[in-house]
Amino acid sequence: MMKAVKFMNAKELCERGYIAQQHLKAYALAKKYFEQAATLGHVEAMVELARMYERHYIWINGTEYDKAKAFYWYKEAAKHINDDNSLYTREAMSKVGDFYREGEIVDQDFQKAKDCYCKALNFYADNSMKRLYWHKYIDEEEYKRFQKAYD
DSSP: OOOOOOOOOHHHHHHHHHIIIIISOOHHHHHHHHHHHHHTTOHHHHHHHHHHHHOHHHHHTTSOOOHHHHHHHHHHHHTTTTTOOSHHHHHHHHHHHHHHHHOSSSOOOHHHHHHHHHHHHHHSHHHHHHHHHHTTSSOHHHHHHHHHHHO
Protein backbone atom coordinates (compact mmCIF):
# COMPACT_ATOMS: atom_id res chain seq x y z
CA MET A 1 0.00 0.00 0.00
CA MET A 2 1.39 3.40 -0.99
CA LYS A 3 1.33 6.36 1.34
CA ALA A 4 -0.31 9.51 0.09
CA VAL A 5 2.10 12.40 -0.34
CA LYS A 6 0.86 15.76 0.89
CA PHE A 7 1.88 18.65 -1.31
CA MET A 8 2.31 21.92 0.56
CA ASN A 9 1.58 25.36 -0.76
CA ALA A 10 4.15 28.17 -0.54
CA LYS A 11 2.77 29.54 2.72
CA GLU A 12 2.94 26.13 4.41
CA LEU A 13 6.49 25.62 3.16
CA CYS A 14 7.51 29.00 4.53
CA GLU A 15 5.92 28.23 7.90
CA ARG A 16 7.82 24.94 8.04
CA GLY A 17 10.98 26.86 7.23
CA TYR A 18 10.41 29.10 10.25
CA ILE A 19 9.83 26.09 12.50
CA ALA A 20 13.01 24.43 11.27
CA GLN A 21 15.01 27.65 11.60
CA GLN A 22 13.76 29.09 14.86
CA HIS A 23 12.68 26.12 16.92
CA LEU A 24 14.75 23.21 15.65
CA LYS A 25 17.84 25.21 14.64
CA ALA A 26 17.92 22.96 11.56
CA TYR A 27 19.18 25.57 9.11
CA ALA A 28 19.79 23.26 6.15
CA LEU A 29 16.20 22.00 6.42
CA ALA A 30 14.89 25.55 6.82
CA LYS A 31 16.80 26.57 3.70
CA LYS A 32 15.15 23.76 1.72
CA TYR A 33 11.67 24.86 2.80
CA PHE A 34 12.39 28.53 2.09
CA GLU A 35 13.88 27.63 -1.31
CA GLN A 36 10.79 25.67 -2.30
CA ALA A 37 8.45 28.44 -1.15
CA ALA A 38 10.56 31.14 -2.83
CA THR A 39 10.55 29.21 -6.09
CA LEU A 40 6.75 29.21 -5.88
CA GLY A 41 6.82 33.03 -5.60
CA HIS A 42 6.43 33.48 -1.83
CA VAL A 43 8.00 36.90 -1.08
CA GLU A 44 8.54 36.30 2.63
CA ALA A 45 10.44 33.08 1.85
CA MET A 46 12.56 34.94 -0.72
CA VAL A 47 13.65 37.43 1.94
CA GLU A 48 14.28 34.73 4.54
CA LEU A 49 16.36 32.80 2.03
CA ALA A 50 18.34 35.94 1.16
CA ARG A 51 18.96 36.54 4.87
CA MET A 52 20.24 32.98 5.24
CA TYR A 53 22.73 33.44 2.41
CA GLU A 54 23.81 36.80 3.81
CA ARG A 55 24.44 35.85 7.45
CA HIS A 56 27.62 34.20 8.70
CA TYR A 57 26.05 32.40 11.67
CA ILE A 58 23.92 30.29 9.39
CA TRP A 59 26.84 29.62 7.08
CA ILE A 60 28.67 28.13 10.03
CA ASN A 61 25.68 25.83 10.60
CA GLY A 62 25.49 24.32 7.13
CA THR A 63 24.13 26.95 4.75
CA GLU A 64 26.75 28.51 2.53
CA TYR A 65 27.53 32.20 2.82
CA ASP A 66 26.81 33.62 -0.64
CA LYS A 67 26.16 37.32 -1.11
CA ALA A 68 25.42 36.86 -4.82
CA LYS A 69 22.55 34.50 -3.97
CA ALA A 70 21.42 36.89 -1.23
CA PHE A 71 21.31 39.71 -3.78
CA TYR A 72 19.40 37.52 -6.25
CA TRP A 73 16.66 36.67 -3.74
CA TYR A 74 16.40 40.24 -2.39
CA LYS A 75 16.04 41.47 -5.96
CA GLU A 76 13.38 38.84 -6.73
CA ALA A 77 11.40 39.89 -3.64
CA ALA A 78 11.84 43.59 -4.46
CA LYS A 79 10.17 43.02 -7.85
CA HIS A 80 6.91 42.55 -5.91
CA ILE A 81 7.00 45.94 -4.17
CA ASN A 82 4.07 47.32 -6.20
CA ASP A 83 1.76 44.37 -5.59
CA ASP A 84 2.84 43.26 -2.11
CA ASN A 85 3.03 46.13 0.34
CA SER A 86 4.67 44.11 3.11
CA LEU A 87 7.69 44.70 5.29
CA TYR A 88 9.43 41.97 3.33
CA THR A 89 9.25 43.73 -0.05
CA ARG A 90 10.27 47.01 1.55
CA GLU A 91 13.25 45.40 3.28
CA ALA A 92 14.20 43.67 0.04
CA MET A 93 14.16 46.93 -1.92
CA SER A 94 16.30 48.64 0.74
CA LYS A 95 18.74 45.72 0.74
CA VAL A 96 19.04 45.88 -3.06
CA GLY A 97 19.92 49.55 -2.57
CA ASP A 98 22.60 48.53 -0.08
CA PHE A 99 24.15 46.15 -2.62
CA TYR A 100 24.31 48.91 -5.25
CA ARG A 101 25.78 51.33 -2.71
CA GLU A 102 28.43 48.85 -1.56
CA GLY A 103 29.34 47.69 -5.07
CA GLU A 104 30.59 44.32 -3.86
CA ILE A 105 28.32 41.96 -5.82
CA VAL A 106 27.10 44.38 -8.49
CA ASP A 107 28.76 47.42 -9.98
CA GLN A 108 28.64 50.30 -7.55
CA ASP A 109 25.89 52.66 -8.63
CA PHE A 110 24.85 55.38 -6.22
CA GLN A 111 21.94 56.46 -8.41
CA LYS A 112 20.49 52.93 -8.43
CA ALA A 113 21.02 52.76 -4.67
CA LYS A 114 19.19 56.04 -4.21
CA ASP A 115 16.37 54.90 -6.53
CA CYS A 116 15.92 51.70 -4.50
CA TYR A 117 15.87 53.61 -1.22
CA CYS A 118 13.33 56.05 -2.65
CA LYS A 119 11.08 53.22 -3.89
CA ALA A 120 11.23 51.59 -0.50
CA LEU A 121 10.62 54.98 1.09
CA ASN A 122 7.12 55.04 -0.32
CA PHE A 123 6.41 51.92 1.69
CA TYR A 124 9.06 51.84 4.39
CA ALA A 125 9.53 55.49 5.13
CA ASP A 126 11.47 55.60 8.38
CA ASN A 127 14.17 53.03 7.65
CA SER A 128 14.72 54.22 4.09
CA MET A 129 14.94 57.85 5.15
CA LYS A 130 17.58 56.92 7.71
CA ARG A 131 19.57 55.15 4.99
CA LEU A 132 19.29 58.17 2.69
CA TYR A 133 20.64 60.34 5.52
CA TRP A 134 23.34 57.95 6.74
CA HIS A 135 24.75 57.53 3.24
CA LYS A 136 24.68 61.28 2.57
CA TYR A 137 21.98 61.32 -0.11
CA ILE A 138 20.06 63.89 1.92
CA ASP A 139 21.29 66.50 4.38
CA GLU A 140 20.48 66.80 8.06
CA GLU A 141 17.92 69.56 7.49
CA GLU A 142 15.92 67.42 5.05
CA TYR A 143 16.07 64.47 7.44
CA LYS A 144 14.79 66.59 10.32
CA ARG A 145 11.88 67.85 8.17
CA PHE A 146 10.97 64.25 7.44
CA GLN A 147 11.12 63.30 11.12
CA LYS A 148 8.92 66.25 12.05
CA ALA A 149 6.37 65.35 9.37
CA TYR A 150 6.13 61.75 10.61
CA ASP A 151 5.99 62.58 14.35
